Amino acid sequence: MKVGVIMGGVSSEREVSLNSGKEVLANFDRNKYEIQEIIIDSKQDVFTKARDIDFAFIVLHGKFGEDGTVQSVFETMDMPYSGCGPLTSGICMDKDITKRLLRSAGINTADWLSVKSMDGIDYESLDKIGYPVVVKPNSGGSSVATNIVKKKEDIEAAVELAFEYDKEVMIEKYIKGDEITCCMLEGKMISVISIKPNAEFFDYTAKYTDGGTEEMVIELEESLNRKVEEMARGCWDVLKCQVYVRVDMIVKDGVPYVLELNTLPGMTRNSLFPKGARGAGMSFPELLETITEASLKVKR
Ligand SMILES: Nc1ncnc2c1ncn2[C@@H]1O[C@H](COP(=O)(O)OP(=O)(O)O)[C@@H](O)[C@H]1O
Numbered sequence: 371m372k373v374g375v376i377m378g379g380v381s382s383e384r385e386v387s388l389n390s391g392k393e394v395l396a397n398f399d400r401n402k403y404e405i406q407e408i409i410i411d412s413k414q415d416v417f418t419k420a421r422d423i424d425f426a427f428i429v430l431h432g433k434f435g436e437d438g439t440v441q442s443v444f445e446t447m448d449m450p451y452s453g454c455g456p457l458t459s460g461i462c463m464d465k466d467i468t469k470r471l472l473r474s475a476g477i478n479t480a481d482w483l484s485v486k487s488m489d490g491i492d493y494e495s496l497d498k499i500g501y502p503v504v505v506k507p508n509s510g511g512s513s514v515a516t517n518i519v520k521k522k523e524d525i526e527a528a529v530e531l532a533f534e535y536d537k538e539v540m541i542e543k544y545i546k547g548d549e550i551t552c553c554m555l556e557g558k559m560i561s562v563i564s565i566k567p568n569a570e571f572f573d574y575t576a577k578y579t580d581g582g583t584e585e586m587v588i589e590l591e592e593s594l595n596r597k598v599e600e601m602a603r604g605c606w607d608v609l610k611c612q613v614y615v616r617v618d619m620i621v622k623d624g625v626p627y628v629l630e631l632n633t634l635p636g637m638t639r640n641s642l643f644p645k646g647a648r649g650a651g652m653s654f655p656e657l658l659e660t661i662t663e664a665s666l667k668v669k670r
């Protein structure tokens with residue numbers, strides 16, 4: 371079977387994707403699969419460069435990658451591809467819609483406001499939510515333009531900055547607690563990773579600098595683990611996830627809050643998902659094979 375590793379892309383996360391792609395290329399079992407590197411420089415490249423493969427292993431991030439558009443292209447081409455389908459990918463790219471669905475399903479997530487213009491900042495509601503809050507682009511990623519705001523006077527500047535990256539901005543109650551991420555594979559939580567950034571939060575520098583963050587596969591205490599697992603599986607079900615996702619959470623006083631879902635988590639050697647797989651006794655090549663075979667089995 372000829373597997374195309376789809377990497378690069380046109381989003382701001384192109385470099386991260388190229389790194390992930392390099393690692394995926396190096397780790398695919400060449401005795402089982404014929405591997406082809408496919409670097410995407412423009413959207414049309416998908417139609418031309420990914421034509422004569424049997425399976426598309428997507429390692430793109432951000433827009434036209436993680437947002438369901440490239441998945442739709444593969445659907446149109448009748449080309450099997452890895453991971454979640456277009457609908458789930460699109461929804462998870464939109465933090466506001468994701469949280470609305472989670473909340474309606476009774477899954478705990480911090481209070482928030484969604485703002486569509488500078489005039490749309492509702493300070494009364496913000497007072498009710500209470501400071502500090504986190505301001506971030508609604509469809510962001512990699513913590514770009516994400517800031518903790520401690521007082522009313524600083525809201526405007528933070529929202530203005532986030533608007534440079536998105537047409538919609540989220541203002542969310544800041545949850546001071548322990549950050550974790552749950553690796554979900556075929557509907558099961560295979561591991562929980564504790565994230566301890568050497569910064570106020572898991573910002574861009576902490577994410578992509580060596581030693582910027584301490585990340586460790588951990589065993590949660592039994593009752594908390596049960597809660598976290600139930601929530602992660604709840605997210606999986608409500609958002610109709612397929613194959614694999616990562617669920618970001620913050621645990622405060624034993625109560626987990628879901629931050630967001632990542633439908634195409636990073637795949638560099640230091641990325642969280644491969645680390646989580648390793649913690650569950652699964653090598654990188656085994657993880658790639660499992661994702662591929664599970665993606666081929668899934669009903670689209
Ligand atoms: N409500 C919040 N409370 C505390 N920290 C937050 C909150 N929202 C975001 N953060 C911090 O910002 C980081 C990035 O936010 P996240 O919602 O995961 O967006 P993305 O990873 O897509 O940029 C999180 O990993 C966390 O460290």
Ligand SMILES: [Mg+2]
Nearest residue numbers: 512618629630
């Ligand atoms: Mg995140």
